Amino acid sequence: MAALDSADPRVRMVRSPRASVIWSLAAAGLLLGSAALQLVASLERWVVLGGSWTRDDISVEDHLFDYSYPADPWENLATTAQFFGAGVLLLAPGILAMARAARRGGILERVLAVAVAASFGLTGAHALVSGLTGAPSPAQSLPVQGILSLIGFVGLIILAVYWLRTSPASSIACLFLLGATLPGYLVATFEIAPMIAGYQSYDTTPWTETIVAASTAAAGLAMIIAAGVTTRTPRTASRRAQRSGSQPMQEIRAPKSSPDPR
Template identity: 65%
Template sequence: MAAIAHTNNHMQTHRARRVSAQWSLVAAGLFLAAAALQLVASLERWVVLSASRTRTDISIEDHRFDYSYPADPWQNLGTTAQFFGVGLLLLALGIMAVARSVAHRDGGLERMLTVATAVSFGITGVHALVSVLIGFPSPLQFLPVQVLLSLVGFAGLIALSVCWLRVSWASSVACLLLLAVTLPGTTLVAFQIAPAIVGYQSHDTTPFTETIVAVSTAAAGVAMLVAAGVAALSRRRSAAQGQLTL
């Protein structure tokens, strides 16, 4: 029995050592920065610009002001699309950092999933930024492209969450929290969560939908802080056990 317990403890220690506290902190920083930019964009729409509109102006809730994926008819609202686009690029880098934090030798499939997932968010961010630069939605605006990118991101996050669950539960949770940024996640927020919070369902985009998405991204950053803390604590315990055996 003692031998079995020793083997289990060794396996748990080895598993914990596979998690890099440094890369977990990098991922946390990138997710929190992305969340901050998402929050700024949402508050610019729902607080700053909403307060400046008159009765004769088009409602701030109109879908033409949606900046998460610019598509005709679309109007750039202040700097919302810029902030959101850069935020998505940071989020894509954050996903790559999470992969580095839990990397192991035989991770070919995980690397492919990570790259595909990160690229889907990165392309979406580039689409938003290019749309701002040219003044109208880029050629990526069409629905099939949006659906493809979002499904790759959605399925990729779920797959990575499953792959990383046994290595770092906190990293797995972070992936699930990022689902809010995908089309299925944002749709759930817009039609279920946001109306429950603000008290009504908009005819178009319910106020503060993007704010809730930003909060979910920030929660993913907090989850990665937890992952870093758990990894650091596990290393200290492992080092202490190693000294006791000497």
């Protein structure tokens, strides 16, 4: 019976929405958790430390304290790099959960999801290790960071296109996650942050990392919407079937075998 239940495509159609909802909610939780940790790091820099800054030789806005991509020369401010690194690490399983929620079963999708997740995982590990050791990790080299950023940026765009029909909310989540890549960071610091702060800093404009955290949170909210849409779809299909006079598709089970009369 188990073999029949798993092999019958109609059975998979009944069961897949529930699994998709679970994976969508898991992805949402991981993305929102990532956003929360990134927000803590940002507030620690711009509110806690920025509000009590007493150093006259350097400003809290100096790129020396940028923790998103630590590279020499670099100085960690309190635990900003640790919080940020842990937050970005959560993006890796979050993206894999998104792939499970919107899966179409293609090899390209699986490879891209793993590649994008790995790029964020390595970026997060670099920031976390740098914060724990107080010095940039060996992954600070420009070629390494450039390759990781390229994989994450391009991969998210392809996944957004790939999931557009099967899960539009997941596709939108991918677009929001572009804000967590290096190009997204640059847009935040040069375009969006100055509008919030009211000026363009000579180095890192305040609230740059907060904007990145907000884009991650928006991706998490999109996955909650994905779960809601997936839950609503089977109910809508059932109502349409009832209005048309047909019965909704039910799970097929193997007939019980009758005893041999002989």
